[in-house]
Amino acid sequence: MTSPGVVESAVTDPRLVGERRQQIIRAATKLFSEQGYYGTTIQHIAREAGISVGLIYQYFRDKDDVLFLTLKHVLETYENEIPAVLAGVEHPLERLCVALGAYCRVVDRLRDATVLTYRSTKSLRADRRTFIKEGEARTNRLLETCLRACISAGHLRPVNDYLLVYQLVLFSHAWALKAWALRDRYTLDDYVEEGIKLLVEPYLTEKGRAAMARLRRKRRRTD
Amino acid sequence: MTSPGVVESAVTDPRLVGERRQQIIRAATKLFSEQGYYGTTIQHIAREAGISVGLIYQYFRDKDDVLFLTLKHVLETYENEIPAVLAGVEHPLERLCVALGAYCRVVDRLRDATVLTYRSTKSLRADRRTFIKEGEARTNRLLETCLRACISAGHLRPVNDYLLVYQLVLFSHAWALKAWALRDRYTLDDYVEEGIKLLVEPYLTEKGRAAMARLRRKRRRTD
Amino acid sequence: MTSPGVVESAVTDPRLVGERRQQIIRAATKLFSEQGYYGTTIQHIAREAGISVGLIYQYFRDKDDVLFLTLKHVLETYENEIPAVLAGVEHPLERLCVALGAYCRVVDRLRDATVLTYRSTKSLRADRRTFIKEGEARTNRLLETCLRACISAGHLRPVNDYLLVYQLVLFSHAWALKAWALRDRYTLDDYVEEGIKLLVEPYLTEKGRAAMARLRRKRRRTD
Amino acid sequence: MTSPGVVESAVTDPRLVGERRQQIIRAATKLFSEQGYYGTTIQHIAREAGISVGLIYQYFRDKDDVLFLTLKHVLETYENEIPAVLAGVEHPLERLCVALGAYCRVVDRLRDATVLTYRSTKSLRADRRTFIKEGEARTNRLLETCLRACISAGHLRPVNDYLLVYQLVLFSHAWALKAWALRDRYTLDDYVEEGIKLLVEPYLTEKGRAAMARLRRKRRRTD
DNA sequence: AATGAATGAGTGTTCATTCAT
DNA sequence: TATGAATGAACACTCATTCAT
Numbered sequence: 001m002t003s004p005g006v007v008e009s010a011v012t013d014p015r016l017v018g019e020r021r022q023q024i025i026r027a028a029t030k031l032f033s034e035q036g037y038y039g040t041t042i043q044h045i046a047r048e049a050g051i052s053v054g055l056i057y058q059y060f061r062d063k064d065d066v067l068f069l070t071l072k073h074v075l076e077t078y079e080n081e082i083p084a085v086l087a088g089v090e091h092p093l094e095r096l097c098v099a100l101g102a103y104c105r106v107v108d109r110l111r112d113a114t115v116l117t118y119r120s121t122k123s124l125r126a127d128r129r130t131f132i133k134e135g136e137a138r139t140n141r142l143l144e145t146c147l148r149a150c151i152s153a154g155h156l157r158p159v160n161d162y163l164l165v166y167q168l169v170l171f172s173h174a175w176a177l178k179a180w181a182l183r184d185r186y187t188l189d190d191y192v193e194e195g196i197k198l199l200v201e202p203y204l205t206e207k208g209r210a211a212m213a214r215l216r217r218k219r220r221r222t223d
Numbered sequence: 224m225t226s227p228g229v230v231e232s233a234v235t236d237p238r239l240v241g242e243r244r245q246q247i248i249r250a251a252t253k254l255f256s257e258q259g260y261y262g263t264t265i266q267h268i269a270r271e272a273g274i275s276v277g278l279i280y281q282y283f284r285d286k287d288d289v290l291f292l293t294l295k296h297v298l299e300t301y302e303n304e305i306p307a308v309l310a311g312v313e314h315p316l317e318r319l320c321v322a323l324g325a326y327c328r329v330v331d332r333l334r335d336a337t338v339l340t341y342r343s344t345k346s347l348r349a350d351r352r353t354f355i356k357e358g359e360a361r362t363n364r365l366l367e368t369c370l371r372a373c374i375s376a377g378h379l380r381p382v383n384d385y386l387l388v389y390q391l392v393l394f395s396h397a398w399a400l401k402a403w404a405l406r407d408r409y410t411l412d413d414y415v416e417e418g419i420k421l422l423v424e425p426y427l428t429e430k431g432r433a434a435m436a437r438l439r440r441k442r443r444r445t446d
Numbered sequence: 447m448t449s450p451g452v453v454e455s456a457v458t459d460p461r462l463v464g465e466r467r468q469q470i471i472r473a474a475t476k477l478f479s480e481q482g483y484y485g486t487t488i489q490h491i492a493r494e495a496g497i498s499v500g501l502i503y504q505y506f507r508d509k510d511d512v513l514f515l516t517l518k519h520v521l522e523t524y525e526n527e528i529p530a531v532l533a534g535v536e537h538p539l540e541r542l543c544v545a546l547g548a549y550c551r552v553v554d555r556l557r558d559a560t561v562l563t564y565r566s567t568k569s570l571r572a573d574r575r576t577f578i579k580e581g582e583a584r585t586n587r588l589l590e591t592c593l594r595a596c597i598s599a600g601h602l603r604p605v606n607d608y609l610l611v612y613q614l615v616l617f618s619h620a621w622a623l624k625a626w627a628l629r630d631r632y633t634l635d636d637y638v639e640e641g642i643k644l645l646v647e648p649y650l651t652e653k654g655r656a657a658m659a660r661l662r663r664k665r666r667r668t669d
Numbered sequence: 670m671t672s673p674g675v676v677e678s679a680v681t682d683p684r685l686v687g688e689r690r691q692q693i694i695r696a697a698t699k700l701f702s703e704q705g706y707y708g709t710t711i712q713h714i715a716r717e718a719g720i721s722v723g724l725i726y727q728y729f730r731d732k733d734d735v736l737f738l739t740l741k742h743v744l745e746t747y748e749n750e751i752p753a754v755l756a757g758v759e760h761p762l763e764r765l766c767v768a769l770g771a772y773c774r775v776v777d778r779l780r781d782a783t784v785l786t787y788r789s790t791k792s793l794r795a796d797r798r799t800f801i802k803e804g805e806a807r808t809n810r811l812l813e814t815c816l817r818a819c820i821s822a823g824h825l826r827p828v829n830d831y832l833l834v835y836q837l838v839l840f841s842h843a844w845a846l847k848a849w850a851l852r853d854r855y856t857l858d859d860y861v862e863e864g865i866k867l868l869v870e871p872y873l874t875e876k877g878r879a880a881m882a883r884l885r886r887k888r889r890r891t892d
Numbered sequence: 893a894a895t896g897a898a899t900g901a902g903t904g905t906t907c908a909t910t911c912a913t
Numbered sequence: 914t915a916t917g918a919a920t921g922a923a924c925a926c927t928c929a930t931t932c933a934t
Binding site: 456457459462492497498499500501504 | 893894895896897
């Protein structure tokens with residue numbers, strides 16, 4: 001059959017395909033996030049996007065397709081945004097902290113869509129569910145790389161990096177998943193700061209602690 | 224009108240009500256977990272439970288009711304199990320570790336239902352959603368109490384207990400949420416052990432480290 | 447099959463059959479009248495009658511049976527009540543007026559059930575519908591006899607007695623059918639009085655007018 | 670929220686809305702009349718109308734809506750037809766007789782729907798029931814106006830016009846309600862003629878009788 | 893004779909998908 | 914390309930009826 005990651009369209013002009021899909025996915029993300037996959041109808045999406053029902057079926061094969069591209073879009077945002085923010089940052093510890101901050105900020109921006117990831121992945125066809133999970137794993141690896149660099153450089157003592165990455169990811173996701181319990185107590189920046197204190201600092205080596213202090217001073221100057 | 228946590232039944236015999244409800248919830252938990260709330264029909268549940276469709280409506284007002292009691296059952300398992308396991312355990316650090324282990328073990332046992340909590344809470348009526356969230360908060364407080372006792376006793380250095388509890392909870396939930404990524408690499412016991420290393424040990428004080436070592440020796444003897 | 451007017455029962459004791467049926471019909475009449483045939487469930491009737499669902503099926507074959515006996519009961523009330531009131535009344539004009547008054551009074555007492563007659567007769571099986579219509583015709587004939595006696599005696603000029611009987615019946619039924627429009631403007635007694643002015647007096651002969659005046663005076667004395 | 674008399678449609682083209690609704694109401698009127706509201710399923714209506722089930726829900730919110738518009742259609746026919754027939758008729762007595770004839774003719778044409786009015790009004794939501802009753806009152810007023818004009822002009826002696834109007838209305842409705850007892854004995858025209866003899870002529874004044882005779886002669890000439 | 897738990901066919905309604913224009 | 918009216922399979926829920934106790 002078709003490969004799991006590709007969605008075919010009846011329309012040939014690739015420029016138009018891109019535009020229309022973006023338009024539809026924007027609407028779908030909003031509605032799926034607010035009312036869930038099953039609470040959102042194709043007719044809702046069409047109205048929200050300002051187009052006709054039939055047109056959606058020119059750009060997506062079925063509703064599953066729309067959900068899939070919606071979730072894929074969230075993952076792609078992670079995969080684009082985090083490396084973009086890391087570009088130019090050299091110091092391993094700084095890279096780790098910046099990556100965590102970037103992750104949390106994307107979660108904040110796509111809050112509803114992040115929740116959607118937890119709620120609706122199982123609504124997908126099996127092969128696409130796998131595809132989405134692989135995307136998630138790829139994002140984790142971005143953090144894993146940063147974490148390992150810190151360990152190699154001796155800033156962090158050897159820890160179970162595999163599980164610690166998950167804790168960092170869950171910490172970020174929690175900003176969306178447990179928004180009702182967190183947003184009243186922390187600003188986003190404070191939350192990231194607390195995350196570093198909780199999930200990075202305890203594992204710092206002597207060297208790491210010194211490096212961290214320097215980074216803190218530097219940051220304070222540039223602010 | 225009705226308080227959110229109570230579900231009425233057309234059947235009067237309380238013994239029968241208890242039995243039938245359990246029978247239905249068992250079936251519903253299985254199916255909701257496998258196929259989600261909307262992917263599961265009342266017909267499915269009836270067939271799985273070995274009863275007729277109509278009978279479900281003698282014990283639950285509607286499908287929402289079935290989901291609600293299913294989720295409530297998960298929460299009640301936490302709230303019963305964890306205190307039961309803690310009974311008789313004295314040392315603050317041991318209580319914390321035992322609580323984490325108990326939490327993970329309940330998650331392991333109700334793995335599908337735990338995932339269901341994340342997927343389907345939003346499908347509930349608003350007041351019941353709140354009710355479920357409060358149940359979750361109550362469970363968190365069980366861990367929070369253990370954690371604070373450790374800090375008061377000087378075994379753990381002062382940390383952001385509110386967030387650390389969330390990390391411990393997420394760590395436990397991850398055993399269900401990310402089962403596909405974890406169950407190949409860890410047994411449940413190892414996973415708990417790693418959790419302690421990752422989310423408890425780093426915050427130990429000098430005193431805490433000594434106490435922990437003693438506990439470890441004691442445990443090795445009793446095993 | 448069974449003859450249309452007979453309803454069989456699984457219970458043999460005829461005394462019990464009579465009592466239970468009355469108990470059930472009382473409940474059914476109330477509920478059918480308030481919520482209509484389809485808006486009333488057998489479970490409602492059982493609760494209202496203070497018995498179990500199963501018991502109803504010991505005394506009636508099905509729901510249709512219950513409706514049938516309910517409607518039959520209304521007709522029988524007419525057929526018993528009107529002759530009872532007429533007994534001993536001699537003068538043809540007085541008999542006509544008394545009959546109309548009795549009819550209206552029964553309608554008033556069985557107001558809801560009378561409306562039910564209009565609403566639900568069609569819900570019956572065909573043969574029973576006919577049976578009910580014949581009962582209605584029988585009641586009409588009671589009035590028809592009174593009316594014809596007045597004409598024969600020269601109190602009323604020859605009129606279309608067949609249609610005038612219908613007008614008298616409709617006038618009585620209107621007290622139930624259009625209650626919302628009539629009960630604010632008239633007491634039951636006034637309504638009957640107006641009915642006589644409207645549907646009897648205009649057809650009086652010279653002789654009839656004299657007789658009517660005498661009757662009026664007589665009645666005033668006895669009041 | 671929505672005013673009780675308006676029914677919204679998902680379809681925008683007003684021409685189509687009109688056509689489809691008429692098509693559906695025609696089918697519904699037939700079936701509701703034959704089998705009653707609860708005996709008729711949406712599937713039946715769809716098949717009778719030659720369309721799909723879903724389409725009905727594009728033009729009506731629910732089954733209640735279909736019944737409501739069906740009943741409303743009957744009332745509107747009265748309110749349109751009677752004034753139309755009266756247009757150009759000058760003489761008060763002629764107007765009254767023409768109005769009664771028009772009323773009976775509409776009842777004849779919408780016979781089943783008229784019975785439906787009696788059977789199913791209670792199946793409507795409360796606010797709509799009121800709406801329908803008001804429509805009925807409006808139709809009554811058409812007759813009331815004719816009747817009062819006759820009294821003012823001295824053609825009819827003073828009578829209880831409020832109740833006489835009801836008798837005229839019931840007389841017309843009886844053509845539908847008691848069709849089984851009337852249609853074998855009268856043609857529609859004869860029935861109307863008998864109605865005039867029964868419910869108009871007895872109340873004529875001397876002047877009225879003379880006028881009536883002239884009208885009769887005139888009519889015989891034009892026929 | 894009496895109970896009420898259990899059944900399951902049948903109903904109103906929704907909504908993904910199609911297709912004539 | 915784009916529209917939106919039309920379709921009909923599928924679902925939650927009801928309730929007359931049965932039957933074991």
